Amino acid sequence: MWHQKTLSLKPRTRGFHLITAEIEANIPELKTIKTGLAHLFIKHTSASLTLNENADPDVQTDLETHFSKTAPENAPYYRHCCEGSDDMPAHIKCSLLGASLTIPVTNGRFNLGTWQGIYLCEHRNRAGSRQVVITLNGE
Amino acid sequence: MWHQKTLSLKPRTRGFHLITAEIEANIPELKTIKTGLAHLFIKHTSASLTLNENADPDVQTDLETHFSKTAPENAPYYRHCCEGSDDMPAHIKCSLLGASLTIPVTNGRFNLGTWQGIYLCEHRNRAGSRQVVITLNGE
Amino acid sequence: MWHQKTLSLKPRTRGFHLITAEIEANIPELKTIKTGLAHLFIKHTSASLTLNENADPDVQTDLETHFSKTAPENAPYYRHCCEGSDDMPAHIKCSLLGASLTIPVTNGRFNLGTWQGIYLCEHRNRAGSRQVVITLNGE
Numbered sequence: 001m002w003h004q005k006t007l008s009l010k011p012r013t014r015g016f017h018l019i020t021a022e023i024e025a026n027i028p029e030l031k032t033i034k035t036g037l038a039h040l041f042i043k044h045t046s047a048s049l050t051l052n053e054n055a056d057p058d059v060q061t062d063l064e065t066h067f068s069k070t071a072p073e074n075a076p077y078y079r080h081c082c083e084g085s086d087d088m089p090a091h092i093k094c095s096l097l098g099a100s101l102t103i104p105v106t107n108g109r110f111n112l113g114t115w116q117g118i119y120l121c122e123h124r125n126r127a128g129s130r131q132v133v134i135t136l137n138g139e
Numbered sequence: 140m141w142h143q144k145t146l147s148l149k150p151r152t153r154g155f156h157l158i159t160a161e162i163e164a165n166i167p168e169l170k171t172i173k174t175g176l177a178h179l180f181i182k183h184t185s186a187s188l189t190l191n192e193n194a195d196p197d198v199q200t201d202l203e204t205h206f207s208k209t210a211p212e213n214a215p216y217y218r219h220c221c222e223g224s225d226d227m228p229a230h231i232k233c234s235l236l237g238a239s240l241t242i243p244v245t246n247g248r249f250n251l252g253t254w255q256g257i258y259l260c261e262h263r264n265r266a267g268s269r270q271v272v273i274t275l276n277g278e
Numbered sequence: 279m280w281h282q283k284t285l286s287l288k289p290r291t292r293g294f295h296l297i298t299a300e301i302e303a304n305i306p307e308l309k310t311i312k313t314g315l316a317h318l319f320i321k322h323t324s325a326s327l328t329l330n331e332n333a334d335p336d337v338q339t340d341l342e343t344h345f346s347k348t349a350p351e352n353a354p355y356y357r358h359c360c361e362g363s364d365d366m367p368a369h370i371k372c373s374l375l376g377a378s379l380t381i382p383v384t385n386g387r388f389n390l391g392t393w394q395g396i397y398l399c400e401h402r403n404r405a406g407s408r409q410v411v412i413t414l415n416g417e
């Protein structure tokens with residue numbers, strides 16, 4: 001059994017945002033899968049998906065601070081500067097964090113740990129809606 | 140053909156640990172799959188899974204040293220400090236390294252390269268058993 | 279429907295290289311899948327796969343510069359030095375960037391964003407051909 005759809009996520013500010021509820025609300029098909037996998041894929045090179053803590057919002061703030069120190073704006077060696085000082089750091093963060101997540105599905109639900117949530121990592125200062133392709137496969 | 144099960148890994152000390160043999164010993168169902176994929180998913184936000192060299196244990200030590208320099212304890216900008224100085228670095232490492240691996244299955248075995256092994260990356264100083272959901276799909 | 283094959287990629291110099299066209303040219307089976315997933319897996323611990331911008335080659339240069347600063351050669355704490363000064367950095371980059379990609383397949387094509395391309399990240403100074411296992415699954 002295969003289901004595939006593209007979601008347009010609500011635009012977010014730069015940073016790390018918990019989107020588990022927004023994803024789940026858009027895939028009622030999840031309930032029909034007893035055993036399988038859910039694949040989430042973001043179609044961009046300046047935003048990422050990751051899993052991290054779903055409880056304390058300070059984790060999200062600290063992740064944004066950390067990754068923006070790791071991939072700083074205006075590094076003297078950047079050649080790719082034409083799209084703004086936040087653009088090359090966004091590309092680096094994309095490869096560090098990744099464009100996709102694969103999550104086990106068990107009895108119609110994401111089989112996440114108690115503390116795990118799905119994050120949209122928005123790396124641009126001003127971004128619009130992000131497209132995520134969701135592919136569900138199972139029985 | 141779908142198989143899914145949850146393993147409780149033996150507790151490990153902080154660091155990078157080769158667990159290929161422990162994983163394989165717990166999924167005899169792998170042998171029944173001629174062509175497919177194996178998905179390994181860790182249900183935690185302070186431990187990760189990765190693939191790296193299976194030969195020289197110095198690689199494991201150097202990875203632990205490197206990632207603990209990249210995501211240091213007690214960085215002055217951390218806000219999320221309530222769970223110990225090793226906690227926020229653990230969350231950063233989780234997003235850097237990732238919670239899951241997908242490995243091709245060929246003729247009943249993981250189709251890994253000669254030097255590739257499955258690592259549990261334990262980011263906490265004192266951790267218990269970690270839960271890994273294994274999903275096998277193939278024909 | 280399952281298809282699986284191993285490609286030997288052309289050898290590349292150290293750095294980040296766009297390989298979308300080389301991959302697509304070798305999997306005509308992709309056209310037979312209406313809805314599914316493509317899994318690409320590199321069987322090495324000193325080269326990686328990632329997705330990033332397919333337009334400006336400066337992005338590739340900046341990624342190589344950034345990751346070689348993040349995981350420098352000859353760090354004083356490295357123990358694993360026997361295979362050359364580029365070897366331990368290569369292992370670190372492998373775990374940072376990852377050995378595999380999963381890409382949605384829609385109507386016989388990779389469902390990538392406009393700006394997304396598949397990169398081979400070659401971390402060694404002198405490397406031969408790299409093996410990539412491609413697994414296609416869908417209906």
